[in-house]
Amino acid sequence: MQRDKPYKVKSFNLHGLQGISDRTLEMHFSLYEGYVKAANALTNDIGEFLKDGRVDQEEMPAYSELTRRLGFEYNGMVLHEYYFGNLTKEAAAKPPSDSAFLRAAEESFGSYDRWKTDFVSVGKMRGVGWAICWQHPAGGRLSNQWTTLHEHGNVAGFIPILIMDVWEHAFLLDYPPSKRGDYIEAFFTNIDWKAVDRRLTGEQARQAQAA
Ligand SMILES: [Fe+2]
Missing domain, CATH: 1.10.287 (Helix Hairpins)
Incomplete structure (x- = not known):
């Protein structure tokens, strides 16, 4: 494998999302x-x-x-x-009942709703950056954390599971700055839960399927 080639721009077919123009x-x-x-x-x-x-x-x-x-x-x-x-125009409002992510959120936070409250609250923090749901590869626990800009706050070795851009450019054409919460709700109507599940460690996915 040649490892010195330039990175290529990836394309994403996301036209027609709900609430993100x-x-x-x-x-x-x-x-x-x-x-x-x-x-x-x-x-x-x-x-x-x-x-x-x-x-x-x-x-x-x-x-x-x-x-x-x-x-x-x-x-x-x-x-x-x-x-x-982790966005798709064919999204479901919540992860399906057999989702490995749903199981991981329940095990880590007690319930999906509590996990969501935490993730949304991270996303509403003042500042420029990202809300990221990480998974610790040893044990599979989830943790929602804030990343400032792009590089301050990423957790070494943890696996990014769900990523939400809350730089203002992600929503300013659709919502005023004071309505970041509306953008976050729109984000949640477009999450590709299958993609989220694929990011979980194989161990976690196996546990969810076996249970
Ligand atoms: Fe961005």
């Missing part, structure tokens, strides 16, 4: 594309520094600054892919 999605796809391009450009520019050997000799501010930006651009790329990947 096609206009918002088109703008959002182009923003995502910008992160892919920026991640590739940074990787390429850092590679140029490595070619000439200068970074072996001394700490170089220009190299350091490029490297510092990787977390923003890479997470901006990847989190958007998770976000678009």
Whole structure:
């Protein structure tokens, strides 16, 4: 496998969502594309520094600054892919009764409704960032947490299960800034619960099916 190829922009067929307009999605796809391009450009520019050997000799501010930006651009790329990947126009309002995610939410929070209250509350936190439901791969417990920008607050080694973009660009064309809660409710009417289930660890999915 060749590991030095540029990242490619992924496409998502999401036209016709409820409460999230096609206009918002088109703008959002182009923003995502910008992160892919920026991640590739940074990787390429850092590679140029490595070619000439200068970074072996001394700490170089220009190299350091490029490297510092990787977390923003890479997470901006990847989190958007998770976000678009957990949306569908053929959504159900709640996870189905045989869903592995439903079982995991009940086991981690006591009930799905309590899990949802927590996730929505994370999404309403002031600031620019993401609400993310993580799974601890050891044991399968879920935890809803806030990520500032794209790179501050991601939990090393945990698996992102459900990702909600709450940067204002995700909803400003459809809702005023004071109505972030309406956007969050719209987000919930478009969740692809099958995609969410696929992200759970194999162990968790097996437990849910066996029970
Ligand atoms: Fe976004």
